[in-house]
Amino acid sequence: MEHIPAAAWLTEAANAAAQQEQQGAGNLLRTVLVVSIVGSVLLAWFLLRGYRRDGGGGDGGSGDND
Numbered sequence: 001m002e003h004i005p006a007a008a009w010l011t012e013a014a015n016a017a018a019q020q021e022q023q024g025a026g027n028l029l030r031t032v033l034v035v036s037i038v039g040s041v042l043l044a045w046f047l048l049r050g051y052r053r054d055g056g057g058g059d060g061g062s063g064d065n066d
Helices: 003-052
Strands: none
16 A cells, blocks of 8 residues: 555645645735736826816916915
């Protein structure tokens, strides 16, 4: 019955490899999530800064220059 320990070792090695592949997918998902959040923040900042400069004379665009 020498083959049982070798089979157990092979099964354990296959399980460890499968767990490492699943962990890699988690790292990829985490990276994609962080990049998309940072990109969304930068896009919002870029779009909203244009609304701040609407030619209001430096007072925020209220138009009350009495």
